[in-house]
Amino acid sequence: MPILETQNLSYVYGENTPFRVQALENVNLSIEKGELVGIIGHTGSGKSTLMQHLNGLVKPSSGKVLLDGADIHASKAATYAARFRVGLCFQYPEYQLFESTVYRDIAFGPRNMGLSKEQVDERVRRAASYLEIRDTWLNKSPFDLSGGEKRRVAIAGVLAMEPEILILDEPTAGLDPRGRAQIASLIENYRVSTGSTILIVSHSMDDVAETATRVLVMDNGAVALSGTVDEVFRDAAALERHGLDVPQITRVFLSLRARGVEVRTDIYTEKQARRELIRLFKKRGVLQ
Numbered sequence: 001m002p003i004l005e006t007q008n009l010s011y012v013y014g015e016n017t018p019f020r021v022q023a024l025e026n027v028n029l030s031i032e033k034g035e036l037v038g039i040i041g042h043t044g045s046g047k048s049t050l051m052q053h054l055n056g057l058v059k060p061s062s063g064k065v066l067l068d069g070a071d072i073h074a075s076k077a078a079t080y081a082a083r084f085r086v087g088l089c090f091q092y093p094e095y096q097l098f099e100s101t102v103y104r105d106i107a108f109g110p111r112n113m114g115l116s117k118e119q120v121d122e123r124v125r126r127a128a129s130y131l132e133i134r135d136t137w138l139n140k141s142p143f144d145l146s147g148g149e150k151r152r153v154a155i156a157g158v159l160a161m162e163p164e165i166l167i168l169d170e171p172t173a174g175l176d177p178r179g180r181a182q183i184a185s186l187i188e189n190y191r192v193s194t195g196s197t198i199l200i201v202s203h204s205m206d207d208v209a210e211t212a213t214r215v216l217v218m219d220n221g222a223v224a225l226s227g228t229v230d231e232v233f234r235d236a237a238a239l240e241r242h243g244l245d246v247p248q249i250t251r252v253f254l255s256l257r258a259r260g261v262e263v264r265t266d267i268y269t270e271k272q273a274r275r276e277l278i279r280l281f282k283k284r285g286v287l288q
């Protein structure tokens, strides 16, 4: 049984107003335990609205969200429980830091879970260590940190609730390439060591290609494509139809091939690119 599922989920902003927007239309989604699902799609395709449904923050206009097979809106208690079982980290989460110290910000979620002071402390430290947040930062004001550091503190605040499902809405948006690579690898380490189910929304195809086990493409409030990284990124024409492009690194290999270089074109990540270039250089006798 999937851990998380949506059934004919639809959502309308501003129903019965001139500003009515159908943000989601009949979304059927099924996530298995332990998956790392990348959700991509152009701006306005409904990614954030969909994510906000998955922890009960927004109630569907019609359709259902099921957690372990049970409707998260069946009762107030079920909706409340979903908030903690599904951890949602918003886009630009650092704007929501508000406590006087990094420690208190990370502790905010677990404190609301009725845990003891010791249990909260344990969770804060564990979450901080996943995000490589140094002990010396914990007593600082979050406002004394850099943008990338603040982002890590905000993500740690969600991890500290130890959700079974972690949802990250554009976790690397607005960061420089180094900050992006760092956050991507911290998330990957977290997944490997906890086996958590993770959903990552990204408009950067390159980020998703590096880590996801499955990719969903959203377009116009619906899931337009779904498959492995390979299945989705191989079909440049389909991606283009949904307003997306193949990853940058793939484009490099496609253009090498177009110039007559015998390279593979199913290259979606830097790691694959490095392997393929080494193979090519060895074949040409440039490398031993």
Ligand SMILES: Nc1ncnc2c1ncn2[C@@H]1O[C@H](COP(=O)(O)OP(=O)(O)O)[C@@H](O)[C@H]1O
Pocket: 013, 014, 021, 022, 023, 041, 042, 043, 044, 045, 046, 047, 048, 049, 050
């Ligand atoms: N608070 C809101 N009020 C009205 N319309 C909204 C609101 N938030 C999003 N929308 C609209 O809903 C659609 C989906 O938006 P969103 O879920 O934010 O997409 P994405 O995250 O893929 O960029 C867009 O047309 C957007 O303009």
Ligand SMILES: [Mg+2]
Pocket: 047, 048, 049, 091, 169
């Ligand atoms: Mg969004």
